[in-house]
Amino acid sequence: MKILSKNLKRGSVKVVPETTDDIWVLHTVIQPGDLVRARTVREVHFGERGSGRSSRVPMTLTIRVEKTEFQAFTTRLRVRGVVVEGPEKYGVLGKYHTMSIDVGRELEIVKPKGWPRSLLEKLESRGPQPAAVIVAVDYDEYAVAVARGQGVRVVAEGSLHLPGKDDPSREDALRESVAVIAKTVAGVVERENPLLVVVAGPGSLKDIVAERLHPLLPSRVKLYTDNVSMGGHAGVLEEVRRGVMRSALREAAAIQAERLMEEFERLLAKEPCRVAYTLDQVLEAASMGAVEKLLVLDEMLHHPDPEVRRRVDELLRLADSTRAEIHFVSAEAPAGARVKSLGGVVAILRYALQLGGKACA
Structure with a gap:
């Protein structure tokens, strides 16, 4: 979740959800009575009621929330309520409106009575988020940054402080600088435990840095290169603005899910009572507070069967309440x-449980 701004005196937080995880967090954070402000589209009728034309008009509205729900067949969160702020010329005040909140959509959430600490913490840190390291380098300067959902x-x-292009010592100085950058990045990787590293910059220098860095990285860390127009802090920001990091972090989340699935399969073979799968089994385990790690297929959030969606929501709330x-x-x-x-649902349990007729050794 990217937090754009906070004004806790007026109970306001502006955010941009960046993953399906973030969309679900918003589902748990946005409550009846909250105000949600976002860019949306509304059907507007022109002329006499029942006559004339209608058109879908983009506008910014604020609604007082009555309920939230996942929309079937999409990854969107539907937020429904009464419009309390909007363009007067369209006559929308006091009418019902439903906003669709999707990944990448900016919104402001206002809690008139203030933000409970627990809900604010959900926005600020939703469990161990996947990280990526960005390195932006050119022949003048470099910067190393850590990117997470927030x-x-x-x-x-x-700075590289390289001699002029005609100086015979330039190549040695460049090799020295590249070695320093690679060693610095390797130290950041060891400390931050990212799932991937992106080396960005103009020309071929980024490839030289990536080649020097590659043997210093753990095998689990993926290494990518990308083109930006400059190095340093500005290069990092350019890399982020281009949206490459968002897709990189999505890939990082997929890598994280793969590792969790490997752990699940290993336990399934050796300690079958330390895992649960199917909605029935996992919901039973969650009701006992036994779920340690939960992996959910995002399709389950917007399953066409409303009863399945209700039970998935119950499962997630139970797991969340027991800090899974x-x-x-x-x-x-x-x-x-x-x-x-x-x-569609698998879980690693805190302790062995006999669920669904499984035999425990």
Whole structure:
């Protein structure tokens, strides 16, 4: 979740959801009576009622929330309520409106009575979020930053101080600078435990840095290169603005889901009573507070059967209340297909449980 601004005196927080996980967090955070302000589209009728034309008009509205629900067949969250602010010329005040909140859509949430600490903490840190390291480098400067769902933090930067192009010592100085950058990045990777590293910059220098860095990285960390127009802090920001990091973090979340699925399969073979799968089994385990890690196919959030959606919501709220790690995975991801074959929900348990007739050793 990217938090754009906070004004807790007026109970306002502006956010941009960046993953399906974030959409579900908003579902748990937005409550009846809250005010939600966002850009939306509304059908507007022109002329006498029942005559004339109508058109879908984009506008910014604020609604007083009455309920939220996941929309079937999509990853969107539907937020329904009465319009309390909007363009007067369209006569929308006092009428009902439903906003569709999707990944990448900015919105402001206002809680008139203030933000409970627990709900604010949900927005600020939803469990262990996947991280990526960005390195932006050119022949003048470099910067190293850590990107998570909440934003980007520059942790190291410096200048290369290279001699002129005709100076015979330039190549040695460049190799020295590249070695320093690679060592710095390796230290950040060891400390931050990211799932991927992106080396960005103009020309071929980024490839030289990536080549020097590659043997210093753990095998689990993926390494990418990308083109930006400059190095340093400005290069980091350019990389982020281009949206590459959002897709990289989505991939990081898929890698995280893959590792969780591997852990689940290992326990299924060796300690079958330490895992649960299918909605029935996992919901039973969650009601006992036994779920330690939960992996949910994102399709389950918007299942066409409203009863399934209700039970998934109940499961997520139970898991959340007992501080379980909650992760979502797309059906398109390799781990997603395996989760789907197991009923769309799998869990690693805190202790062994006999569920659904399983025999425990």
